[in-house]
Amino acid sequence: MPEYAILTRNLTKIYRGGNIGVNSLTFTVEEGEIYGLIGPNGSGKTTTLRIIATLLKPTRGEVYVYGIDVVKNPLEARRLMNYLPEEAGAYRDLSGLDFIRFMLSVRFSGRRLEEAVSEAIEIADLGNDLKRPIRGYSKGMKRILALSTVLASHPKLLILDEPTSGLDVERSIYVRKMIKRYNKEFGITVLLSSHNMLEVEYLCRKVGILYRGTLLREGPVEELKARTNSVNLEEVFLKIKGEAA
């Protein structure tokens, strides 16, 4: 069996109370690729990402990250990845700079820590605002701060839940470029979720289309467009969703 960056088999999450988060998801993400999970609100994107990131236990099914069973060996799996949640909370009383240092000190020490801190400062590009407490930051500033630490941590696998949510146009473009750059330059595998189909089309070679907890279709964007005779991913999504309804 080839070693995938991510392999899920029949992944199912039923929340207490009976809500179905995801239902029998099977998909693979190859090493070095940027894979996008798309789907409407409540389709199971965050549930899937949280299970892979070891923050949520599945009800059934398996998940392997670089061959490591994330349910059985969460600590080992966590060393290989970093996760940007949909709502990345930041410690309000810390300055941006202290936040960067704190987050990166979980993974690095000594000279490597200083290098990672400098890298995150450069990515965040917040200038003197980095010295101010985070409580005075805008939503977008907090987002870019959180992103800067996960990128600068150089994980083998980066899981990003709606990476550009709450960012203005310029920062969104900047973040997309950064994700591409880190994927290319450092070979970081990326699994991301997004509502923005243009963003997914720009970033991802392969996508999975989720709808009501089920993976309706997955494959390379170009292949899905050709098969459904669509000009863009938005059209692919609407056609596939229409077939499923």
Ligand SMILES: Nc1ncnc2c1ncn2[C@@H]1O[C@H](COP(=O)(O)OP(=O)(O)OP(=O)(O)O)[C@@H](O)[C@H]1O
């Ligand atoms: N903690 C929870 N308890 C009960 N049900 C939940 C919980 N979290 C999610 N769900 C349900 O699981 C389903 C999938 O939700 P999830 O948050 O994974 O979707 P999503 O695709 O990320 O949505 P969005 O695009 O709005 O962020 C929804 O029906 C949701 O109501």
